[in-house]
Amino acid sequence: MATLILLRHARSAANGSGTLAGRTPGIGLDETGTAQAAGLPERLEGVPLARLVTSPLQRCRETLAGLAAQRGLSPVVEQRLAEVDYGDWTGRKITELTDEDLWKVVQQHPSAAVFPGGEGLAEVQSRAVAAVREHDRQLGDDQVWMLCSHGDVIKSVLADALGLHLDSFQRIVVDPCSVSVVRYTDTRPFVLKINDTGGDVSGLLPPKDTGSSDAVPGGTTGQTSP
Template sequence: MTTVILLRHGRTTANASGVLAGWTPGVQLDDAGQAQAQAVAQRLAPVPLAAVVSSPLERCRQTAGAVLADRDLELRTDDRLGEARYGDWTGRPLKQLAKEPLWKVVQQHPSAAVFPGPEGEGLAQTQARAVAAVRQWNAELGPDAVWLACSHGDVIKAVLADAFGLHLDQFQRIVVDPASISVVTYTETRPFVVRVNDTGGDVGALVPPKRRRRRRTADSDAVVGGGAGDGPA
């Protein structure tokens, strides 16, 4: 099983001012976002990570950099984990965008949404590239790896929708807050969504257990009856 921790970047100046940042260069964490990045880094400190892969945008590299502190790892970037390419919507206030006809499509039928302008892409394209990136990194890092991908809200929601087996038109039902972690474990036959929008839970369960000599059930089998969870024995 390969486990990916999907980390959304901390709050930015654009988030705080209600502007759609997209791929605008120079958008960085504000003071609250920097504090969020430090806090999530402390939470994840006990978890051994095989790799930390980030969107190339500054806000993600800042957040991922906090996680990398005191780890013998180099930050790796992947454009496919970058923000959705919002085209001509980039840099505009959300209040204005909510009046555009496309806004309803993004909200109600996002699989059909294609952002305007030569740099715009469809949300279906965003999902396809992000899911492909996650699965390629899974294959490269191996079946026992726990790794972290630092990305953006819509991108993480799209990856989670795929892992849930949901149509992209349902992805707006998923909430991914700044500096939250969502966790997906991938097996040979299916992914298991372990956490969504976790902003403060204990992460001890993400530490890989010691390998057993013999397994009674396949890693890809779901627990019948719900299981006992990860609480005290």
């Protein structure tokens, strides 16, 4: 199987304001996020990319735009990698949501969390993992591909790759414009990197011998602690 780079979108205007953007249209990158995205071509220099796949939301498409142009690739829009449908929570301040009874469920038993008027986190993991596996099967063992998605979506994919129950996925941190790397094989996934925000891309290259505290819905805002 191929090597997958999971890229969380660069920092958005909603990240900076502490708002749960969800699927709200028109949420683009803020100044910090624009700079993060602009650094991706240099950061990934030397890493071959056979395919780019993106969530349909604006902040993900903007994050990949410069890299896609530099590589001459047209990102594949994948609806199953869209942000969580937070339903009635969409557009609300995180500071307000911590008082909701559902907040404790999201923190302690996320597999049971279903957002009012939206979807459940178990549904999110199911659709995202299915999309990842499908795209990965289409590529060769020596190829590298990248998807750009959202914090909770990527965390759910990483939890699956790590063999963790979804109830443990809040232990994973995925910052804006961070990369995590998974290599899928016939027997098991290998998780090579998680939440890497640096410039060292050595772990992103395909191998020569394949061998065998409260979490914020949507992901962190890029601070050193979640």
